[in-house]
Amino acid sequence: xxxxxxxxxxxxxxxxxxxxxxxxxxxxxxxxxxxxxxxxxxxxxxxxxxxxxxxxxxxxxxxxxxxxxxxxxxxxxxxxxxxxxxxxxxxxxxxxxxxxxxxxxxxxxxxxxxxxxxxxxxxxxxxxxxxxxxxxxxxxxxxxxxxxxxxxxxxxxxxxxxxxxxxxxxxxxxxxxxxxxxxxxxxxxxxxxxxxxxxxxxxxxxxxxxxxxxxxxxxxxxxxxxxxxxxxxxxxxxxxxxxxxxxxxxxxxxxxxxxxxxxxxxxxxxxxxxxxxxxxxxxxxxxxxxxxxxxxxxxxxxxxxxxxxxxxxxxxxxxxxxxxxxxxxxxxxxxxxxxxxxxxxxxxxxxxxxxxxxxxxxxxxxxxxxxxxxxxxxxxxxxxxxxxxxxxxxxxxxxxxxxxxxxxxxxxxxxxxxxxxxxxxxxxxxxxxxxxxxxxxxxxxxxxxxxxxxxxxxxxxxxxxxxxxxxxxxxxxxxxxxxxxxxxxxxxxxxxxxxxxxxxxxxx
Numbered sequence: 001x002x003x004x005x006x007x008x009x010x011x012x013x014x015x016x017x018x019x020x021x022x023x024x025x026x027x028x029x030x031x032x033x034x035x036x037x038x039x040x041x042x043x044x045x046x047x048x049x050x051x052x053x054x055x056x057x058x059x060x061x062x063x064x065x066x067x068x069x070x071x072x073x074x075x076x077x078x079x080x081x082x083x084x085x086x087x088x089x090x091x092x093x094x095x096x097x098x099x100x101x102x103x104x105x106x107x108x109x110x111x112x113x114x115x116x117x118x119x120x121x122x123x124x125x126x127x128x129x130x131x132x133x134x135x136x137x138x139x140x141x142x143x144x145x146x147x148x149x150x151x152x153x154x155x156x157x158x159x160x161x162x163x164x165x166x167x168x169x170x171x172x173x174x175x176x177x178x179x180x181x182x183x184x185x186x187x188x189x190x191x192x193x194x195x196x197x198x199x200x201x202x203x204x205x206x207x208x209x210x211x212x213x214x215x216x217x218x219x220x221x222x223x224x225x226x227x228x229x230x231x232x233x234x235x236x237x238x239x240x241x242x243x244x245x246x247x248x249x250x251x252x253x254x255x256x257x258x259x260x261x262x263x264x265x266x267x268x269x270x271x272x273x274x275x276x277x278x279x280x281x282x283x284x285x286x287x288x289x290x291x292x293x294x295x296x297x298x299x300x301x302x303x304x305x306x307x308x309x310x311x312x313x314x315x316x317x318x319x320x321x322x323x324x325x326x327x328x329x330x331x332x333x334x335x336x337x338x339x340x341x342x343x344x345x346x347x348x349x350x351x352x353x354x355x356x357x358x359x360x361x362x363x364x365x366x367x368x369x370x371x372x373x374x375x376x377x378x379x380x381x382x383x384x385x386x387x388x389x390x391x392x393x394x395x396x397x398x399x400x401x402x403x404x405x406x407x408x409x410x411x412x413x414x415x416x417x418x419x420x421x422x423x424x425x426x427x428x429x430x431x432x433x434x435x436x437x438x439x440x441x442x443x444x445x446x447x448x449x450x451x452x453x454x455x456x457x458x459x460x461x462x463x464x465x466x467x468x469x470x471x472x473x474x475x476x477x478x479x480x481x482x483x484x485x486x487x488x489x490x491x492x493x494x495x496x497x498x499x500x501x502x503x504x505x506x507x508x
Contacts (some may be wrong), residue, residue, distance in 0.1 A: 042124075042145035045073075045081075049101070049129070049137045052080040056139060065123060065146045067116025086112035086120065093125065101129050101137065110147065122151040174270035177257065182208050182224060185265060194272065196243035213239045213247065227266060228256050240270075249273050280350050283357070287343050345399045360398055366391040374421040378485055379506060382455070383415035389424050396432070403437045410449040417505035419455060423478055427501050430474050431459040434499075454491070454502040461497055478503070 043061035047053040058070040072078035085093055089111035100107035106128045115121050127142030165188065168175045174191035178184060183205040184198070198206040209217045216238045226232035235253045242248050254268030342364050349357035370388040374380055386408065393406045406428060428445055437443035445459045478490050488504035 042143050046139050052082045084113045121148045177267045179265045363391040363394045379418040380421045404443045406445045408447045427457040435462045436464045453505045457501040
């Protein structure tokens with residue numbers, strides 16, 4: 001009997017020991033599980049399939065998401081989880097779970113909750129329904145994750161897209177974005193008005209190539225690939241097919257798009273240039289007319305020269321010098337090289353800077369108008385000469401791009417004095433002809449009036465290598481013309497660093 005009692009006690013002790021070890025293992029397992037769940041970004045919970053989704057178990061992470069500790073939610077101790085869901089989203093959430101139950105599939109839903117502090121937050125709810133062997137629902141295991149930051153980022157992105165579209169819709173030019181296959185991802189209102197909707201393919205994609213003439217499409221593909229490879233021109237010119245069926249010339253400025261270092265497509269601006277093409281044609285026509293006019297002027301000069309030479313054979317030497325001086329001035333005025341250089345500059349401006357091309361044309365016309373109106377005048381006011389000279393300087397500055405600088409500095413009260421017409425232009429052209437210059441080492445020409453009422457034209461010396469002997473006809477022409485009208489002589493001298501020309505100014 002005593003032996004049986006001892007044996008029974010020993011078994012009880014063994015069972016107690018095993019139970020304690022099992023409880024310890026269970027506690028360790030729970031601690032490990034809790035540690036794992038605490039490191040998850042979301043909260044894990046198990047709930048019943050009742051009207052309130054009563055929580056059987058909730059991990060501690062639920063407090064970070066809802067603001068309520070787990071013990072307030074388990075068994076609906078303080079608040080029911082269904083009441084935390086935003087009222088407008090409750091029916092949707094219930095329907096998602098019920099559909100998953102009917103199909104025995106996992107479910108996923110995004111909905112809003114009301115945080116304990118009253119703020120609205122977005123969560124993603126993933127879960128699966130568990131059934132017993134009889135097909136009865138035992139519980140629902142779920143994971144809830146805070147996706148508020150993602151939703152706010154999506155909203156911000158959507159708003160930025162709306163603002164971008166609103167801004168681009170104000171632009172008069174077409175703004176577009178293409179994928180790597182050349183399909184249209186985005187275009188603004190101007191693009192839709194110019195090209196229309198286009199015909200989508202079987203995948204609903206609209207190729208940008210359909211809006212251009214067939215002859216240009218292969219070239220466009222090649223240029224597009226070069227652009228995506230970081231090569232090619234900044235812009236290309238094509239012929240587009242407009243929504244009204246008419247053809248129109250366009251210039252496309254484009255560049256590749258990279259997101260997170262990955263090439264995803266291209267973007268750009270399309271400028272319709274029909275008006276620009278019309279202006280180009282008008283300017284080419286004007287150039288031909290000016291060239292013809294120049295030829296006629298040269299022929300007129302030759303004819304007048306022959307007439308003057310024949311008619312003045314018997315005149316005195318001074319009269320002959322006077323006529324020869326006028327002839328030389330006329331040759332300087334109608335300089336075909338200056339005209340051709342100016343026209344070449346004008347043609348280069350037409351495509352890239354049409355506004356500057358228009359201004360250039362106006363100034364060129366002003367120069368030749370002055371030549372024609374004042375070629376027979378002996379003297380003109382300094383102010384009149386300067387008005388012409390500023391137009392001439394604009395042409396020089398546009399042609400040489402800052403390599404030649406003309407500085408004018410004197411009192412306006414002296415602008416009423418008289419000067420030989422075109423004398424200042426001749427001296428500036430003389431300086432350009434006999435000197436070299438560059439952006440780093442520009443030719444600087446200064447104009448000022450000294451105390452003796454002489455107009456000074458001074459330039460720094462950067463003497464050009466001479467391939468031909470200078471005739472000196474320009475400076476001699478100025479001397480001869482002054483000798484005919486006054487007793488004051490112009491002065492020309494050269495120092496180590498400068499060439500100085502001094503032209504006398506006369507009283508009216």
